[in-house]
Amino acid sequence: MSIQFPDAPFQGQSFVATNGVSYTYDNGGWIANSQSALDDRYVNLNGDTMTGDLTVPNLTSEGDIQSTSQNGGPLAGFRNQLINGDFRVWQRGTAGGTSTGENYKSADRWSLSNSSSGVTLNRRSSAPAGFDGSTGISNGATIKQKIEAWQIFVAGNTWTTSLIATAPGLTVRIVNDDGGFDSGQLALTQGELVPTGHGAETWYKFYVSYTPLGNATAENSYPYVALEITNPTGSQIALNGVQLEPGPLATEFEHRPIATEFTLCQRYYVAGEAYVRAAPQGSTRNGCSIFFPTFMRTAPTTGASTKSGFGNTLAIDYVTNTGMVGSGNPNAVGELFFSYNADAEL
Numbered sequence: 628m629s630i631q632f633p634d635a636p637f638q639g640q641s642f643v644a645t646n647g648v649s650y651t652y653d654n655g656g657w658i659a660n661s662q663s664a665l666d667d668r669y670v671n672l673n674g675d676t677m678t679g680d681l682t683v684p685n686l687t688s689e690g691d692i693q694s695t696s697q698n699g700g701p702l703a704g705f706r707n708q709l710i711n712g713d714f715r716v717w718q719r720g721t722a723g724g725t726s727t728g729e730n731y732k733s734a735d736r737w738s739l740s741n742s743s744s745g746v747t748l749n750r751r752s753s754a755p756a757g758f759d760g761s762t763g764i765s766n767g768a769t770i771k772q773k774i775e776a777w778q779i780f781v782a783g784n785t786w787t788t789s790l791i792a793t794a795p796g797l798t799v800r801i802v803n804d805d806g807g808f809d810s811g812q813l814a815l816t817q818g819e820l821v822p823t824g825h826g827a828e829t830w831y832k833f834y835v836s837y838t839p840l841g842n843a844t845a846e847n848s849y850p851y852v853a854l855e856i857t858n859p860t861g862s863q864i865a866l867n868g869v870q871l872e873p874g875p876l877a878t879e880f881e882h883r884p885i886a887t888e889f890t891l892c893q894r895y896y897v898a899g900e901a902y903v904r905a906a907p908q909g910s911t912r913n914g915c916s917i918f919f920p921t922f923m924r925t926a927p928t929t930g931a932s933t934k935s936g937f938g939n940t941l942a943i944d945y946v947t948n949t950g951m952v953g954s955g956n957p958n959a960v961g962e963l964f965f966s967y968n969a970d971a972e973l
Contacts, residue, residue, distance in 0.1 A: 636657070640652040656949065706873065708774050710895075711734060713759075713888075714867055716889055723739060723749065726738075726739045733749065736772050736895060736972075739770055753827075754826065761867040762866065764863065765861065766858070767860060768857070771856075773972075774852045777851050780814065780824060781843075782839055782840055782841050784873065785838045785875045785877060786873060787870075787875060788801070788854065789872070790829060790868055791880070793828045793829060797949055799815065799854065800855040803849070804849040805845065807842055809840070810837045820830055845934055894921055896969070897968065898967070899920075900970075915954075916951075922949060925972040927948075927970050927971040927973050929970070930968050933964075933967050951967075
């Protein structure tokens, strides 16, 4: 490979050749700089690891140039193994009750436990910049998400948990309940200050890495790896932007489109309403078919409540991963109108 050096160079001029080597013009000649001095400026074409955020220039529709992060942008590639880590989806309602045992109360994909002292998993309006709201944990409570993709948790592969919170004190635990591994309670390292978006609270980034010593397995009744976040004692700590990603670095939170996040949640839980114009009242049962918006993880357990149009309790007659059939005796108006839920949580 021939190198085309700049014409009419001046003393001290630097130049990076097509072979990736930096040269400096000194006393009438080009001198190659030490390659070791370039290690923090270039990545190897044969494969390498970057220790920071990669940003590239992006041309906006107005013709302006702005930088786009490849860690937090659309090319990040679903690095976050958690669903609803930014607490945008609340199909069960935004004011969940207390729960001493593990129970799904409000925020999609997040269960709540050890909250007998009045702790609820509620939606809060206060939020760090870039987020719509937040939630909080206090008084020994734990929130937990079970991750279906257990196969990717392999011995020796490092995983990093990060979140944005209003104070230190939260701990995290990564566990394969079938016995593959258990990180124990991990203390989080406090990072940089995060700007406030809504409210007056101060937010910081926290992170911790963990390398499993064993492979995750899916025997018995535990086809998942779980992430737990606990506030051991004390007052409420608000949090958002929870991320579990491969590698030893805590990158920017991966913001996915709300339609995508909602669909991911509906694999595990769906809440909706159904209506059908039926035959007149009498002994003949009338019903309707309900098709779930996405293929659920398994045939869900279902529940329904009459909103109008029934002289008796609605029955759920048949359920699969894709939908269900409900039926009942309509009233004189001849309407079947009810709300339903389908639960396929791990």
